[in-house]
Amino acid sequence: MSDPFFAILMLARWSQFLSLFVLFGVLLFPFYVTRAAPAPCGERLASAMRRAIAFAGAVQPLSILAWLATSMASMGDGWTSLRDADFVKAFFLEAGFGRLWLTRLLLTALLLGVLVGTRRSLPARNLPTAVALVLAGALLFTQAGVGHPAGLRPHERLLVFGGYALHLLGAAAWIGGLLPLRALLAQAKHDDRAHDYAQFALGRFATMASVAVALVLLGAAINMRPQIATLNVSDLSSWWWAAGSKAVLFGALIAIAYRNRFVLTPLLATQPKKAVTNLLRNVMIDQGLAVVVLAVAAFMGVASPTG
Numbered sequence: 001m002s003d004p005f006f007a008i009l010m011l012a013r014w015s016q017f018l019s020l021f022v023l024f025g026v027l028l029f030p031f032y033v034t035r036a037a038p039a040p041c042g043e044r045l046a047s048a049m050r051r052a053i054a055f056a057g058a059v060q061p062l063s064i065l066a067w068l069a070t071s072m073a074s075m076g077d078g079w080t081s082l083r084d085a086d087f088v089k090a091f092f093l094e095a096g097f098g099r100l101w102l103t104r105l106l107l108t109a110l111l112l113g114v115l116v117g118t119r120r121s122l123p124a125r126n127l128p129t130a131v132a133l134v135l136a137g138a139l140l141f142t143q144a145g146v147g148h149p150a151g152l153r154p155h156e157r158l159l160v161f162g163g164y165a166l167h168l169l170g171a172a173a174w175i176g177g178l179l180p181l182r183a184l185l186a187q188a189k190h191d192d193r194a195h196d197y198a199q200f201a202l203g204r205f206a207t208m209a210s211v212a213v214a215l216v217l218l219g220a221a222i223n224m225r226p227q228i229a230t231l232n233v234s235d236l237s238s239w240w241w242a243a244g245s246k247a248v249l250f251g252a253l254i255a256i257a258y259r260n261r262f263v264l265t266p267l268l269a270t271q272p273k274k275a276v277t278n279l280l281r282n283v284m285i286d287q288g289l290a291v292v293v294l295a296v297a298a299f300m301g302v303a304s305p306t307g
Contacts, residue, residue, distance in 0.1 A: 005074040006302055012070060014298035015063035020140055021294070022056035023111075024169070025176010027133040030125050032208045033180075033201045041187050041194040048183035049123050057115040060139075061108050068101055071146070100145040107142070111135040140172055141165040163222025170215030173208060175290040178283055181205055185280040189273075198276065199268045206261045213254065239305040246296045253289055256282050 026049050037045050072091055073079045081087045092098040111132060118128035144164035184201055188194040224243075260282050267275035 005070055009067065009070045009074070010295075010298045010302045012063050012067035013301050014295050015059055016067055016143075017294040017298060018291070019056040019060035019063060020136055020143075021172040021176045021290075022052055022179060023060065023136040023176070024133065024140060024172040025174070026052050026056075026179055027123050027129055027136060028173055028208075029177055029180045030123050030129065031133075033204045034125065035197070035200055037184075037197050038193060041184070041191065041197060044187055045180060045183055046123070049180050050119070052179050053115060053122055054119070057112065061112055064104065064108050064139075067146075068105075097146055100142060104139060104142050104146070107135055107139050111139065136172075137169060140168040143168060160223055160225075163219045165219070166215045167219025167223060170212040170219060174212040174216070175287075175294075177205055177208065178287050178290070182280065182283045182287065185276055185283060188276045189280055192272070195268065195272045195276070199265070202260075202265050202268075202279070206257075206265065209257060209261075213257070216250075237303070237305060239300055239303045242296050242300050242303065246293055246300070249289055249293045249296070253286055253293070256286055256289075 029049070036042060069079075069082060072088070073081055075081075075091070076084065076087050090098075092102055114128060114132045114135065115122070118132075121128045122132065123129050144161045181201065184194065184198050188198040260279055264275050264279050264282070267278075
């Protein structure tokens with residue numbers, strides 16, 4: 001793959017990761033933080049979440065189209081392949097991944113329709129939010145079929161698809177949920193009335209994040225099994241160095257999450273202002289690290305493990 005195709009494909013994958021993680025995490029938030037936020041905290045939190053949904057909802061279809069177009073161009077004779085009716089027909093109808101791409105485009109259209117058509121009802125514990133959440137989850141789930149796992153042998157493919165889905169869904173719930181949490185902590189920093197609700201939300205988020213991290217680790221273990229089986233330690237490619245970097249960054253995220261849950265959250269009861277300030281700072285650091293992790297994941301999705 002040429003350098004321009006590689007760069008565009010990596011950027012498109014990163015944007016797709018980021019937009020779907022935000023959508024899934026924000027849409028999931030009201031289903032585990034079940035207590036209504038007090039006014040005016042609730043209105044401000046809902047407004048921040050709607051802005052995030054609107055932005056991610058616009059980026060997601062653009063990034064998936066860029067990803068698809070670049071993939072097709074890199075497989076054919078460049079960008080002119082996109083005007084070749086025979087090539088386009090063969091891509092979508094004769095290859096298994098082509099049919100999966102059609103499914104992903106349909107899911108994207110449905111998700112966009114729900115986000116636009118029910119935008120005034122989002123996000124809340126209601127049917128439109130649940131439908132949008134399922135569609136975003138389905139897009140994350142099917143992403144494995146257009147990545148490296150698609151090239152595995154049939155008996156390995158299904159297991160790795162499942163592992164990849166667990167990995168992405170867990171990561172999206174955790175990383176995407178940081179956005180409403182940050183908005184809530186930013187309010188609590190300036191409004192003492194939001195402290196009790198912030199403590200409640202942090203407890204619910206911590207419980208969800210524990211499950212999410214377990215899914216991320218389980219999915220990673222399943223995903224890496226075929227790669228480790230063929231690993232040649234004397235000839236490590238850039239993919240493996242990226243995988244190591246991702247593991248280190250993930251470890252940093254875990255360390256911060258541990259401090260947030262077991263050191264700073266209990267401090268809310270005795271020193272709320274100090275705790276909220278430190279929690280807000282750590283959530284912002286988490287978000288920055290997560291953006292880098294997703295960039296590394298995007299690189300790993302384009303690069304080859306064998307170099």
